[in-house]
Amino acid sequence: MLPIGAHLDHADPVAAARELGADAVQFFLTDPQGWTDPPERPDAAAIAASGLAVFVHAPYRINIAATNNRIRIPSRKLLASHAKGAAAIGARGLIVHGGHVGAGDDAAVGFENWRKLFERAEFEVPILIENTAGGENAMARSFDRLARLWDAVGEFGAGLCLDTCHAHAAGEDLAGIVDRVTAITGRVDLVHANGSRDEFGSSRDRHANYADSLLDPELIAAAVAAAGVPAIVETPVEGHAADIAYLRERLPE
Numbered sequence: 090m091l092p093i094g095a096h097l098d099h100a101d102p103v104a105a106a107r108e109l110g111a112d113a114v115q116f117f118l119t120d121p122q123g124w125t126d127p128p129e130r131p132d133a134a135a136i137a138a139s140g141l142a143v144f145v146h147a148p149y150r151i152n153i154a155a156t157n158n159r160i161r162i163p164s165r166k167l168l169a170s171h172a173k174g175a176a177a178i179g180a181r182g183l184i185v186h187g188g189h190v191g192a193g194d195d196a197a198v199g200f201e202n203w204r205k206l207f208e209r210a211e212f213e214v215p216i217l218i219e220n221t222a223g224g225e226n227a228m229a230r231s232f233d234r235l236a237r238l239w240d241a242v243g244e245f246g247a248g249l250c251l252d253t254c255h256a257h258a259a260g261e262d263l264a265g266i267v268d269r270v271t272a273i274t275g276r277v278d279l280v281h282a283n284g285s286r287d288e289f290g291s292s293r294d295r296h297a298n299y300a301d302s303l304l305d306p307e308l309i310a311a312a313v314a315a316a317g318v319p320a321i322v323e324t325p326v327e328g329h330a331a332d333i334a335y336l337r338e339r340l341p342e
């Protein structure tokens with residue numbers, strides 16, 4: 090069985106996952122809107138030994154592509170400290186958004202900044218770059234941009250976190266999406282199996298439970314099955330159990 094779980098509170102993620110009956114869990118190590126390094130966790134060994142497929146989501150502020158070095162340099166440092174924190178709890182990967190450059194900037198500079206990240210540092214956990222829903226001049230919104238990003242980072246073993254809501258928002262058809270994206274990246278490491286409150290191509294990043302989703306949940310489940318990798322729902326908490334049950338019913342044993 091593929092590990093399926095949810096993005097949960099970081100206070101006691103193992104207990105939260107058990108309560109939900111999840112076998113995968115994702116959480117933040119710090120306030121996702123902040124710039125702080127993760128503190129040492131007294132439960133690090135317990136998380137690592139939990140048997141859960143553990144994923145850590147990096148803070149939102151990180152923008153590895155940024156042309157402004159007052160954003161880019163602290164972003165690299167913050168990613169490194171969160172990778173260390175993720176390794177300490179036995180995480181399978183650290184998820185970070187693809188980021189963006191300014192509206193007037195040459196996108197090539199952003200892709201080059203991604204390459205420099207991996208040229209200059211090694212990480213103790215896989216770095217899983219996530220496709221994003223919108224934003225001007227984003228690095229990983231459309232799949233043609235993703236192809237340019239992978240030209241820069243693919244050789245370093247960068248991983249992919251495919252978010253179904255973001256792809257739908259970006260105007261990437263969910264039907265057959267895993268084949269299309271794998272042709273670009275060679276891999277999918279994690280699926281963020283999210284429904285969407287908005288129409289196809291809306292550029293809006295509003296995750297929905299499957300019961301409220303304008304993105305057909307059958308396509309979400311099909312993407313998870315095709316990828317054959319763990320899935321995390323980042324949907325409203327009240328529908329976590331139903332969303333996970335929906336996926337499990339549709340995945341092969």
Ligand SMILES: [Zn+2]
Pocket residue numbers: 219252281323
């Ligand atoms: Zn996501």
